[in-house]
Amino acid sequence: MxxxxxxxxxxxxxxxxxxxxxxxxxxxxxxxxxxxxxxxxxxxxxxxxxxxxxxxxxxxxxxxxxxxxxxxxxxxxxxxxxxxIMQAAEPSLAERTQIERGLAEGGTIEAALAAASSTLSDLSAAAGVVMVPRREMRLAQISFVPLGQARALVVLVGDDGSVENRVIDLPSAASASALEQAGNYLTARMAGRTLADALRAIRAEIASGRSALDTASAALVERGLAVWSRDAAQRPVLVVRGQANLLDEAALGDIERVRQLLDELESAEAIANVLDAAREADSARIFIGSENRLFSLSGSSVIAAPWRDGEGRVVGVVGVIGPTRLNYARVVPMVDFTAQSLSRIITQDGFGRK
Structure with missing residues (x-):
């Protein structure tokens, strides 16, 4: 109404x-x-x-x-x-110092994001949340290890030394030689590419008949790349801290609402969709209660702001999630300041660049 x-x-x-x-x-x-x-x-x-x-x-x-x-x-x-009506108050010197100190002590981008989430949680008495930038791994090597008659372990090595494993179902015609051929083919052609780039290039090569792969090896290549492409698209990367802050004295009188909110915070993909709505904003956006479908049952609010890389591109969102009685005048500028500080660190240290 x-x-x-x-x-x-x-x-x-x-x-x-x-x-x-x-x-x-x-x-x-x-x-x-x-x-x-x-x-x-x-x-x-x-x-x-x-x-x-x-x-x-x-x-x-x-x-x-x-x-x-x-x-x-x-x-x-x-x-x-x-x-x-609200008169926003700029973060105090102590609050700005606490935010900047936490980010500076992180060392890595992952640690800085965790520090941002924790600090916002501490200062706002709500749950702090940061959506991590979706940085695609650049590939160095891929291999297929047989696990039995119908499955194989796909081992992917990134150019940064990181290793990820996935289990895939094998086509009925897949042999040990087909597994080896698929791994060698992918490694030779995808070095230095992202998964998305490699998948597009290799699919085009197979479709045009330029590939030397047989049918079984081609099917393995498709499955080996597709499993990561689906996973990257479906797996939101979030850092959430401070859920315990939601269990304060005022909340104990409405424990069912808090229980609902804690359940909602378990849905990482849904939270990522909420935060995505703030990506195009110039500063913090506020979603109150049923203005956002995810938190309509618990009657909770979200304050979120985007942060950017050195080229001004939005690479993530930082914010807080809590009851509708959040101190908006204090928390909104705090979220904005944290987003600006993250952007500054990303620009200085080169994190988040592709």
Whole structure:
């Protein structure tokens, strides 16, 4: 449901709405009229404040979880607050130092990403998440090791010395000589290429009849490359830290929601799809509750920003996942700063370049 815009709220309603949202974000609890009156911020009686709270509830911006309780913002209300009222605060010197120190101590890009995720988790009291750039291995050698009558182990060696193994089913006509021929053929033709490049080139060669492979060896070549191509496309690479932060005191009253969120965090591919939606943004994007299908059941929010390589290309996304009562004014600039710091490290050290 679309709520009213800021221009439709009176100054008094806007101020009371702001106090409810900020109070809820700070404490995770509904805010009542007596609390607002006691703050002295609006100079109104509890009865007058209750009248405004009811108007805001009727407009779909606030909700009352219980009849006698105070009010809390709805997802529509949170979106209005984030887009029109929130005053973002730049990360403090201590926060910037903590982020930069963690990244600098990483050493490798993988360690830097883990540090970014952990630091964001610590600072935001939510789960920190980083989507690792999809860096394709450049190939050096491939071999097929028979495991029995119907299967073989495919061993792939990258030019950086990394080794990966996959088990494939063998065509019925595959012999030991066919396995050897397929391995030699691939090694001779794919050195220095990525999997995608090698697959395109070798398929074209086989299709044009320029290959010296027999039918059985050609089928092995196809299977040996395709298994990695599918795996790379289907396997999101994520670093998630700080799930335990989601089990704070405020969350214990809604343990089912937290359990749902923890289940959602187990779906790496789905999270990668969420983060992908932030790749084209210039700065942090905010997804509140049901604005994102993955976290609609748990009512959780995602704040994510892209980070880039030395040529300005987006190579990954960093962010936090937590309850809708995240401190957006503090966390959004923090996520942006972390993304900028990652981009700077990538540019300086050359990580992420192909």
């Amino acid at each position: 679309a709520g009213p815009g800021l221009s439709e709220l009176t100054l008094r309603a806007r101020e009371i709405f702001r106090l409810v949202v900020e109070g809820y974000i700070a404490n995770g609890q509904p805010v009542g009229s007596r609390t607002i009156a006691g703050s002295g911020a609006v100079g109104l009686s509890p009865a007058s404040i209750r009248s405004v709270l009811q108007e805001l509830q009727d407009a779909g911006l606030l909700a009352a979880p219980h009849t006698s309780a105070g009010r809390m913002p709805t997802e529509v209300g949170l979106r209005l607050f984030v887009d029109g």
